[in-house]
Amino acid sequence: MDASIILLVLTAGISMYAWSNPGFMQSWIFSPFIVARQNQWYRLLTSGFLHADWMHLIFNMLAFYSFGQVVQSVFVQQFGPGGGVLRFLLLYLGGIIISDIPTYFKHRNDPDYRSLGASGGVAAIIFAGVLFQPTAGIIMFPLPIPIPGFIWGLLYLAYSYYQGRRMGDHINHDAHFYGALYGLLLTLALIPQVGPYFVDKIQQYFL
Numbered sequence: 277m278d279a280s281i282i283l284l285v286l287t288a289g290i291s292m293y294a295w296s297n298p299g300f301m302q303s304w305i306f307s308p309f310i311v312a313r314q315n316q317w318y319r320l321l322t323s324g325f326l327h328a329d330w331m332h333l334i335f336n337m338l339a340f341y342s343f344g345q346v347v348q349s350v351f352v353q354q355f356g357p358g359g360g361v362l363r364f365l366l367l368y369l370g371g372i373i374i375s376d377i378p379t380y381f382k383h384r385n386d387p388d389y390r391s392l393g394a395s396g397g398v399a400a401i402i403f404a405g406v407l408f409q410p411t412a413g414i415i416m417f418p419l420p421i422p423i424p425g426f427i428w429g430l431l432y433l434a435y436s437y438y439q440g441r442r443m444g445d446h447i448n449h450d451a452h453f454y455g456a457l458y459g460l461l462l463t464l465a466l467i468p469q470v471g472p473y474f475v476d477k478i479q480q481y482f483l
Contacts, residue, residue, distance in 0.1 A: 279361045280344035283368065284337050287394060291327040301326060306376055306391040312384040320380070324372030326392040340398045343405035344368070350408050354467055367462055371400025375455035379448055396451040400459030403429060407463050407470050410477045426478055432456065 294301040306323035310316055327333035347367065352360030375396025383389040406414075406425040413422025423431070433456055440449035464471050 278345075278348070279364055280341055280348055283344075284341055287325050287327070287337060288333060290325040291333050294326050295329075306379070308380045308383040308389060309385065309387045311380060320373045320376050321369065323376070323392045324369070324394045324397055327394070328392060332393060336394050336398050340368075340394065340401055343398075343402045346408060347401050347404045350467075363466055367400050367404060367459060368397040370462065371397035371455045371458050374458045375399065375451040375453075376448075378450050378454055382450070391448045391451070393448070393451075395448065396455030396458075399432075399452050399455035400462070403456045403459035404463040407460065407474050410474050411481045424481065426474075426481075429456070 290304075294304065304319065304322040304326055306319045311319055327336065344364075348360065348364045351363045351367075354360065355363055372394060373396075376391065379391060406429045410426040411424045414425050414428040415422050433453060436449045436453035436456070439447070440453055
């Protein structure tokens with residue numbers, strides 16, 4: 277089966293199970309305070325399979341599937357079925373883990389802070405997709421018109437960085453920001469030729 281579909285089904289199933297099992301939710305959610313004191317580092321990953329509600333789950337999984345199909349296809353073309361899927365998993369699961377590390381250091385002394393969701397991994401997949409298709413249109417809510425991917429990416433990074441500094445809406449914008457950076461850097465490291473391709477596509481867009 278398609279790796280992105282397997283991850284989507286797993287995430288949806290685990291999220292729905294957690295909604296009716298508060299104890300399970302609390303045992304998997306990301307709590308920097310608990311991680312620091314009980315060494316439960318697994319929460320960096322398991323929290324990525326939890327979501328707050330249907331809207332959170334659907335939004336993340338729709339974005340993940342839409343871009344994941346493109347990214348997985350490119351990886352498989354470059355590295356073969358096995359190598360491509362392994363790198364795809366490294367991008368997505370690594371994005372979930374790496375994106376929460378800055379959050380850990382920011383909130384490790386805050387006993388009330390909690391975070392959940394696959395946003396770091398989803399951001400990594402989206403930004404890999406932007407590298408592969410920089411001028412493809414992306415719709416940014418609430419604007420109804422598509423924005424070229426490279427412009428959307430710049431706006432996304434700027435917004436996530438700004439909101440991450442404000443910390444005023446109970447959303448882990450740092451995970452979005454660092455997940456996106458991880459996706460860009462890992463994809464460029466795995467497929468270096470995508471860098472010149474990305475620049476060339478943008479130059480063509482403005483000509």
